[in-house]
Amino acid sequence: MGLRVVALVLILVGLATGCTLPARFDAIRNELAALPVPSPPPSLDPLRRYRGVIHVHSHRSHDSRGSDEEILRAAQAAGLDFVMMTDHNHPDLFHEDSSDLRDGVLVIRGAEIRTEDDYVLALGIDSFINPDGLSFADVTAAIAAQGGVAIGAHPNRFRHWSDSGLAGVEIWDLYDDATRSRWRYPGMALDVLVSSRRYPAEILLSQIRHPDRALAAFDAETQRRRLTAIGTPDAHQNVRVLGRQLDPYPLTFRLAVTYLLAEEPTTAVLLDALRRGRAYFAFDLLASAAGFDFRLVDRDGASRMMGDRVVMENGMTLRVVAPHRGRITVLRDGAVVHQLDAATLDLLIDAPGVYRAEVALAVQGGWRPWIYSNPIYVL
Numbered sequence: 001m002g003l004r005v006v007a008l009v010l011i012l013v014g015l016a017t018g019c020t021l022p023a024r025f026d027a028i029r030n031e032l033a034a035l036p037v038p039s040p041p042p043s044l045d046p047l048r049r050y051r052g053v054i055h056v057h058s059h060r061s062h063d064s065r066g067s068d069e070e071i072l073r074a075a076q077a078a079g080l081d082f083v084m085m086t087d088h089n090h091p092d093l094f095h096e097d098s099s100d101l102r103d104g105v106l107v108i109r110g111a112e113i114r115t116e117d118d119y120v121l122a123l124g125i126d127s128f129i130n131p132d133g134l135s136f137a138d139v140t141a142a143i144a145a146q147g148g149v150a151i152g153a154h155p156n157r158f159r160h161w162s163d164s165g166l167a168g169v170e171i172w173d174l175y176d177d178a179t180r181s182r183w184r185y186p187g188m189a190l191d192v193l194v195s196s197r198r199y200p201a202e203i204l205l206s207q208i209r210h211p212d213r214a215l216a217a218f219d220a221e222t223q224r225r226r227l228t229a230i231g232t233p234d235a236h237q238n239v240r241v242l243g244r245q246l247d248p249y250p251l252t253f254r255l256a257v258t259y260l261l262a263e264e265p266t267t268a269v270l271l272d273a274l275r276r277g278r279a280y281f282a283f284d285l286l287a288s289a290a291g292f293d294f295r296l297v298d299r300d301g302a303s304r305m306m307g308d309r310v311v312m313e314n315g316m317t318l319r320v321v322a323p324h325r326g327r328i329t330v331l332r333d334g335a336v337v338h339q340l341d342a343a344t345l346d347l348l349i350d351a352p353g354v355y356r357a358e359v360a361l362a363v364q365g366g367w368r369p370w371i372y373s374n375p376i377y378v379l
Contacts, residue, residue, distance in 0.1 A: 032286065048264075051258075054230055055086050055112070055153065055173065057086065062088060065238070080257075082106040083107050084110055088111070088112050093111055108124055109124070109126070116136045119154050119158075123271060125146040137165055140165025149275050150166050153173065170231065172214065174255065177207065204247075215334070231282070235249055255285045259289065277374040279306065279307070280373045293321040294318075297316070297318075299316070309379060310376070310379065311378075320347075321343070322342075322359045323343075327361075330356075356372075
């Protein structure tokens with residue numbers, strides 16, 4: 001009797017808070033499946049796009065039981081080139097082999113370190129950093145001293161945006177986003193109860209929101225210096241609702257994907273691309289963003305890429321290419337300067353500033369967040 005009452009309450013509360021019915025999930029699935037095959041993306045020569053996930057936990061973290069084999073199989077199934085591991089900081093993490101290539105997937109070791117009530121991803125480090133007694137700035141300096149890349153984590157509660165040792169910040173984090181919006185839990189619980197076996201991807205997609213708060217902080221900081229934005233699955237494979245696994249690696253590895261533009265898929269080169277801002281992130285569970293391109297083209301036809309700094313000249317054009325028709329938004333210093341519903345956009349710029357682009361995809365009559373570029377800095 002008790003379980004029936006709980007189920008009835010979930011249904012009533014879920015309906016009141018906007019749960020998504022199976023018929024709507026079917027419509028979303030069919031609409032995404034009907035998207036046309038995108039054209040090949042513009043050449044990046046001598047760079048290439050490398051697709052992967054950052055912020056992944058395994059059995060080495062206290063809150064995950066995921067095995068190395070599960071992570072590798074999921075990465076291969078998702079077509080990833082790299083996985084950046086960030087188990088919770090502990091000396092034992094560094095008793096094993098460091099970054100290496102495994103069956104075509106580059107695994108880059110790192111750690112998630114807590115200091116001054118904030119979290120930082122230490123990517124590419126090879127020895128333990130003990131944060132006891134260290135400031136946040138001390139920790140990011142220690143990461144840099146090992147040749148690693150420091151990324152601020154959990155953006156909705158992150159405070160150290162101005163730390164000069166940060167190479168980048170998470171703009172979207174699955175766990176962080178889910179815990180920010182607890183009012184959605186009843187509707188999601190009903191979705192899980194009714195639809196999780198048939199529509200696991202659609203349930204996750206229904207949770208994506210535009211990361212307005214984190215982007216505002218990011219835009220403010222990039223007016224002072226270069227900073228890289230990424231989106232992460234914060235993958236633990238540890239969330240179960242009503243006995244059902246909601247975050248298996250094969251699913252979350254296709255949810256929030258980071259693309260790096262680099263010459264070759266080695267640890268040093270990929271970390272350098274991340275450090276330089278030659279990156280964008282996307283919710284690939286909606287549709288692959290492999291064909292996305294954002295660059296600045298000068299009057300002589302020379303291109304500048306994301307992360308580049310360039311002196312303002314007449315005749316400069318920002319060019320955005322999306323894999324599918326969507327809502328392309330170009331921002332300067334965090335303010336929208338142009339918006340167009342199209343697959344391509346060319347915008348002649350007339351002022352210096354920090355330019356970046358977003359693309360939203362039309363799904364069921366609404367615009368879903370999809371692709372987020374990193375900035376081009378026009379001085």
